[in-house]
Amino acid sequence: MIRAIPSIASDNVYCTLLAHAAVHGAMAGYTGFTVGSVNGIHAYIPFNRIIEKRNKVVITDRMWARLVSSTNQPSILNPIDIAEANKEKHPAVNGLLNG
Known part of the structure; x- marks a missing residue:
């Protein structure tokens, strides 16, 4: 650890x-x-x-937002990430965009 x-x-x-x-x-x-x-x-x-299989972290997921918030990390999302996530059918979480 x-x-x-x-x-x-x-x-x-x-x-x-x-x-x-x-x-x-x-x-x-x-x-x-x-x-x-x-x-x-x-x-x-x-x-x-x-x-045997890879886990994928969905950076627009609510659980990821909670992790980022609880550890006081800066948001790493930008509009390109949001657009790519929307193409993959993962809804963006409000408040995760920089700026």
Whole structure:
């Protein structure tokens, strides 16, 4: 986990659990995996399952707007981005344009 601020206790616990699970998997002889939470249960996840499809962040989506707002990041949208998003049938969220 990469952070710009000191971690909190729950982050430390979560990272420790992930590290322990990764070591246990490696010591059991597994290769080509990562560990993570699947439906609330820690699991070994094969790399090929992770990379089989790409996630696409829709920068005109409301969830993206919430993330940008909560992290105090500047808006990266410009009229060209909005036009491209409209072509892809993704509605723009009001207030995301620069200026």
